[in-house]
Amino acid sequence: MLDTAKLLRLSREAKQTISLNRNFRQKPADWRKTVYVNLDVQLGLLADQLGWFKGWQNMPAMAINATTINNYVQTLNLFLWIAQVEQWTHLVVLEESELTKLAKMPKRDLNAHYLGIKSMLWNCYLQGDQASFKHAWHSIIKFGLVELALKQDFLQQAFEEQINALVTD
Structure with a gap:
């Protein structure tokens, strides 16, 4: 199962470690x-790598590979950093029933999905809209579980591995 509370804790610890070890302060x-x-x-890198919108360029079908996983996990971590910055961490912890519901949702037009997430994030930034953040978070989780067909346990492991690598660099 995807343990979003643990992801949040790991993300918070990584941010603190990076700030201290690299003397990165803002x-x-x-x-x-x-x-x-x-x-x-x-988000742009993830979309570009997947290339679903590049039909006129004879792109191959969306391929899920190590780069895709890396980009997606980085995206999740940045969502968690926003939750920390905005003090919206309560919005990212999802129960198993919520994850199950998201995983059962139908696939969506990827352009609409991408643009919806971007629009909601602008609402978060410009208007401090918590509801938009919550919806964007659910959308990006659903994107991984449904559109990318990633398993929750796999995502959990990939996130933990990437965070560990981030703090040991």
Whole structure:
């Protein structure tokens, strides 16, 4: 099972370790901007790597590989950093029943899914909209479970491995 409370704890610890070990400090307002920009860029990288919107370029079918997993996990971590910056951590902890419900949702048009997440994140940034963040978080989790067909246990392990690598670099 995907333990979102544990993901949040690991993400928080990684952020603290990185800040201390790399002497990376920013004012809270600057850190907030930095995290939103990072998430925006990371979502773009994920979309570009998957290439579903590049039909005119004769792209092969969406391939899930190590790069995809890496990009997706980084995206999840940046969502968790936003939850920390905005003090919305209570919105990211999902119960097993919520995860099951998200995993059973039908596949969506990927362009609409992507643009919806981006729109909700702008609402978070510009208007401090918690409801948009919660919906965006559910959408990105659903994206991994449904559109990418990743298993919860696999995601948990991939996240933990990536966080461990991040703090030991």
